[in-house]
Amino acid sequence: MRILSFLWRRITALVSTVVLLLLVFALFIGWRVLGPAQQDNEERVAAKRDYLEAIASAKPVPGPNIVLVLYDDMGYGDIGAGSQGNLLTTPHIDALAANGVTLSDFHSPAPVCTPSRAGIMTGRLAPRAGLPNVVFPSGSFTEAWFKVLLGSDTPLRLPAEEITLPEVLKAAGYATGMVGKWHMGDVSPSLPNDFGFDSYFGARYSNDMKPFALYRNNEVEVEAPVDQERLTEYYTREATTFIEENANAPFFLYYAHNFPHDPLHVRPERLGQSPAGLYGDVIEELDDSIGEIVDTLERAGQLDNTLVVITSDNGPWFLGDAGDQRGNKGTTFEGGMRVPFIAHWPQAIAPGRVETAMAMGTDLLPTVLELLNLPGPQDRVLDGRSILPVLRAGGPSPHEFLYYYDSSTLFAVRDQRFKYRGPAGVKYGTDSTPVSGSIPQKEWLFDLDNDPREAYDTIVHHPEAGKRLRRAFEAKQKDMEDNLRGWR
Numbered sequence: 001m002r003i004l005s006f007l008w009r010r011i012t013a014l015v016s017t018v019v020l021l022l023l024v025f026a027l028f029i030g031w032r033v034l035g036p037a038q039q040d041n042e043e044r045v046a047a048k049r050d051y052l053e054a055i056a057s058a059k060p061v062p063g064p065n066i067v068l069v070l071y072d073d074m075g076y077g078d079i080g081a082g083s084q085g086n087l088l089t090t091p092h093i094d095a096l097a098a099n100g101v102t103l104s105d106f107h108s109p110a111p112v113c114t115p116s117r118a119g120i121m122t123g124r125l126a127p128r129a130g131l132p133n134v135v136f137p138s139g140s141f142t143e144a145w146f147k148v149l150l151g152s153d154t155p156l157r158l159p160a161e162e163i164t165l166p167e168v169l170k171a172a173g174y175a176t177g178m179v180g181k182w183h184m185g186d187v188s189p190s191l192p193n194d195f196g197f198d199s200y201f202g203a204r205y206s207n208d209m210k211p212f213a214l215y216r217n218n219e220v221e222v223e224a225p226v227d228q229e230r231l232t233e234y235y236t237r238e239a240t241t242f243i244e245e246n247a248n249a250p251f252f253l254y255y256a257h258n259f260p261h262d263p264l265h266v267r268p269e270r271l272g273q274s275p276a277g278l279y280g281d282v283i284e285e286l287d288d289s290i291g292e293i294v295d296t297l298e299r300a301g302q303l304d305n306t307l308v309v310i311t312s313d314n315g316p317w318f319l320g321d322a323g324d325q326r327g328n329k330g331t332t333f334e335g336g337m338r339v340p341f342i343a344h345w346p347q348a349i350a351p352g353r354v355e356t357a358m359a360m361g362t363d364l365l366p367t368v369l370e371l372l373n374l375p376g377p378q379d380r381v382l383d384g385r386s387i388l389p390v391l392r393a394g395g396p397s398p399h400e401f402l403y404y405y406d407s408s409t410l411f412a413v414r415d416q417r418f419k420y421r422g423p424a425g426v427k428y429g430t431d432s433t434p435v436s437g438s439i440p441q442k443e444w445l446f447d448l449d450n451d452p453r454e455a456y457d458t459i460v461h462h463p464e465a466g467k468r469l470r471r472a473f474e475a476k477q478k479d480m481e482d483n484l485r486g487w488r
Contacts, residue, residue, distance in 0.1 A: 037152055037153060038153055038154070038155055038156055038157065038159070039153070040159050040160040040161055040189070041159065041161045041485075042161075044161035044379065044380070044487065045160050045161045047161075047377070047379045048161055048162075048163050048167075048377070051163065051377045051378075051379075052163070052167055052168070052170075052171040053171075055168065055171040055172055055374060056171040056172075056173075059173070060172045060173070060372050060373065060374060061372075061373070062172070062173055062174070062250035062372075063250070063307075063368075063371045063372045064250075064305050064306055064307045064345060064347065064348070064371075065250055065251050065252070065253075065297075065302055065305060065306040065307070066169070066174075066251075066252045066253070066306070066307045066309070066368070067243075067252075067253045067255060067293065067297075067306055067307070067308045067309070068165075068252070068253070068254050068255065068309050068364070069255045069256075069257070069290070069308070069309065069310040069311070070117070070120065070180075070254070070255070070256040070257070070311060070312065070313055071257055071259070071260065071286065071310075071311070071312045071313070072113060072181060072206070072207075072256075072257060072258050072259060072260065072261035072312070072313055073113075073260055073261045073262070073312065073313070073314060073315070073316055073317045073320060073329055074260055074283075074312035074316065074320065074339070074340060075312070075315055075316035075320035075321045075322045075323060075328075075335075075339075075340075076312075076315065076321070076322055076323035076325060076334075076335070076338050076339055076340055077320075077321030077322055077323030077324065078260075078283060078316070078320055078321050078340065079093050079094075079097075079283075079310070079340045079342070080093075080097060080102050080104075080310075080340035080341065080342050081102045081103070081104035081340070081341075081354055082104070082321070082323030082324070082325075082340070083321070083323075083340075086276070086321055087274070087275045087276035087280055088274065088276055088280050088283050088284065089274070089280075089284055089287075090283065090284065090287040091287065091291075092287050092288070092290040092291035092294060093287050093290050093310060093342065095294075096290070096294070096308060096310065096342055096344040097342045097344075098351070098352060099344060099346065099351045099352070100308075100342060100343050100344030100345065100349050100351055100353075101342070101343050101344075101349050101350070101351075101353045101354070101355055101390075101391055101394075102340075102341065102342050102343075102353070102354045102355070103341040103343075103354075103355050103356075103357065103359055103387075103390070104354050104355065104356050105338070105356055105357065105358040105359065105397075105416075106311065106338070106339060106340070106341035106358075106359050106360070106361075107337045107338050107339065107358070107359070107360045107361070107402060107404075108120075108311075108312065108313055108314045108315075108337050108339050108360070108361050109125060109126060109360055109361045109362050109405075110126050110132075110314065110337070110405060110406065111314050111315065111329060111330050111331055111332055111336035111337050111404075111406055112134050112313075112314055112329065112330055112406075113134060113181075113183055113206065113261075113313045113314065114126075114131060114133065114134045114135050114183050114184060115129075115131055115132050115133065115134070115405070115407070116313040116314050116361060117182075117183055117184055117256075117313060118130075118131040118158055118162075118184055119360075119361050119362045119383075120165075120313075120361040120362070120364055120365075121158070121162075121164040121165050121166075121184070121195070121365070122158075122162045122163065122164055122165075122362075122365065123165075123362050123363070123364070123365030123366050123382040123383065123384040124162070124362060124380070124381065124382060124383050124384070124486065125362060125383045125403065125405055126405060127405060127407075127408045127480060127484055128380075128381065128383060128480075128484065128485055128486045129158065129159075129162055130155050130158070130159040130161075130162065130485060131155050131157070131158050131159070131184060131185075132155070132405070132407045132408045133146075133150075133154070133155070133407050134183075135155075135156050135157065135183065135184070135185060135186075135205070136205070136209065137186060137204075137205060137209055137210070137211070138156075138186050138187055140209075140210075143156065156185060157184060157185025157186075157187060157190035158184040158185055158190045158195065159190075160189040160190065160194070162195075163377055163380075164195045164196055164365075165196075165252075165254075165364065165365050165368060166178070166192075166195060166196030166197050166252060166254065167195060167196030168196075168365065168368065168369070168374065169196070169252040169368065170196045170197075170198070170252075172372055172374065173249075173250060174249075174250045174251055174252045175198055175246040175249050175250070175251040175252070176196055176197050176198050176199075176251070176252045176254075177197060177198060177199045177200070177242040177246070177251070177252070177253050177254070178192050178197045178199070178200045178201075178202065178253075178254040178255075178256065179200075179201050179202055179235050179238045179239045179242065179253070179254070179255050179256070180202040180203070180235055180254075180255055180256035180257050180258060181202060181203050181204075181205070181206065181207075181256045181257065181258045182200075182202060182203070182204050182205070182256070183204070183205045183206060186204040186205065188218075191204075191218060192217075193217055193218060197254070199217065199242065200215065200216070200217050201214065201215070201216050201221070201234075201235075201238040202214060202215065202235070202238075202256070203215070203226075203258055206258065206261055207228060207231070207258040207259070207261055207263065208261070208262060208263060210224065210225070211224035211225070212224050212225055212226050212228075213226060214226055214234065222234070228258075228263070228265035229265045229266060229267055229268065230267065231257075231258060231259065231265060232257070232259065232266075232267070232285050232286060232288075232289050233267065235255070235257060235289065236288075236289040236292050236293070239253060239255050239289075239293055239296075240292055240293060240296040243293070243296045243297060243300060243302070244296060244300065247300035247301070247302055255293070257286060257289075259282050259286060260279060260282045260283060260286070260316075260319070260320060261317065262317055262318055262319070264278050264279060264281075264282050264319075265282070266278065266281040266282050266285050267285065270284070270285050277319075279319040279320060290310070293308075294308075303346065304346040304347050305347055306345065307343065307344070307345040307348075307349075307371075308342075308343070308344045308345070309341070309342070309343050309364070310340065310341070310342040310343075311339055311340055311341045311342075311361065312339040312340055313339075313361075314329050314330075314336060314337060314339065315327065315328045315329045315331075315335045315336040315337060315338070315339060316328050316329060316335075317329040317330075322334075322335035322336075323335070323338070324452070324453060325338060325452060325453060325454075326453050326454040326455065327454075330406075331406075331427065332404040332405075332406050332411040332412050332421075333454055334419075334448075334452065334453075334454060337404060341359070343391050345391075348391075348392055349391055349392060350392065350393055350394075353394060355390055355391075355394050355395075357387070357390045357394075357395065357396055357397035357398075357416075358397045358399060358402055358414070358415075358416055359387045359390065359397060359398075359399070360384065360399075360402055361384075362382075362383045362384030363384040363385055363386065363387045363398075364384065365382065365384055366382055366384045366385055366386040367384075367386045367387050367388050367391070369386065370386040370388045371388055378488065379487065379488050380485070380486050380487055380488060381483075381486030381487075381488065383403075383486075385398035385399055386398060396416075397416060400415065400472075401413050401414065401415055401469075401472050401476075402414050402415075403476055408480075408484075409424075410422070410473065410476055410477055410480070411424055412473075413469055413472050413473045413476065414448070414469070415465075415468075415469065417447065417448060417449050417465075418445060418446065418447060418448065418462065418465045418466075418469060419445070419446045419448055419454065419469075420443065420444070420445050420446075420465075420466060420469035420470060420472075420473055421443065421444040421445075421446070422443055422470075422473050423440070423441065423442050423443050424440070424441065425438030425439055425440050425441065426438065426439055426441050443459065443466075443470070444457040444459065445457060445458055445459035445462060445465060445466045445469070446458065447461075447462065
């Protein structure tokens, strides 16, 4: 009996310990998920309001209409400067490039979608803009797990204090419309209509996230699951309708397609037409959509007075052409962040040019500010620089350095020739390994002029360039540690 009593006490003690540990774990998970949520900076919200009101009261002279086309996961080699010799046929996009300017050294602000879009919309690197990671549908298991890893107050939407491109243009008297993928938060105050868009039609996140519905402003118009074979048809109709309805006023259209992000879909009548398979079918249908938008601008008499910009949020994912560059989506190698860029504006852009000046998606907002002769906000840092002179007639980059962030971590810095990658892990895995790992590596220096594929570390041959870029790398790290959001 003594032995049984002893075992019973030990078993109950063990069970009690396990229960206690489970309770502590549950409380920890609950605190991580249900703790204090993301908070907006009300002082900066007020400063933003004052800035936009000052623009509106100044009644600036309108500039050209602006159509910004942002594709999802389109590779550098799919269209534009890096596309020579591929299997894709894109006559409408090619015509815009031939009659406009192509930038051969343009980069997304991040190697994945949400932070890249935050950078494009705000002119600020994603950590400054307060949205450094991909966000997921509210209430989803993925979002909950994200909170467990990063905490309940981790940014899940673009902070309300951020100043966006559509807000600036709306204050300047533009009609503003968005068609397509938002993916910077699916709750107010971080929805498209909260950030300056008069009208919105599209998806709140990526086409592989559920529930995938289409919204008109804040209400569901096409219930989930959307028939994605008709997605380009939906978006093209909405884009052309917006142009027709606003042809007599300056307008800004942000056309942010979900494709060619996986899963890929295309209308049945187009399926199988491209030698590049389903991916090619999707790209060529996207090109048809551009053709319809250009035709609509022509019919409205607005093509010559419209700046059309085409680019991508990051490099290609499973399919697509990174343009003979190392890496793809999710990496800070060139294949993950060097993306197509085409600009067409007959009234002001000298046609038929390829410019090599390095630039980034964060440059779009500062470019529009210069275009409209508007001041930038004085209470915050803008990381972008205006590339208007480069677009109009060519010239050097306005940047001394470009910085490559993934999440809140700086991985690399470059100048026009060299790229310095700080000591960091490099992803490695085999096809049979379900999860890849990261293997630590020392600092590397790539000579992009002679080694655009980043295949060889040449720091021993260019020690001064290595020292200069290392200093820039460390200075940027300190700057972000001291003032992450860039407030002044």
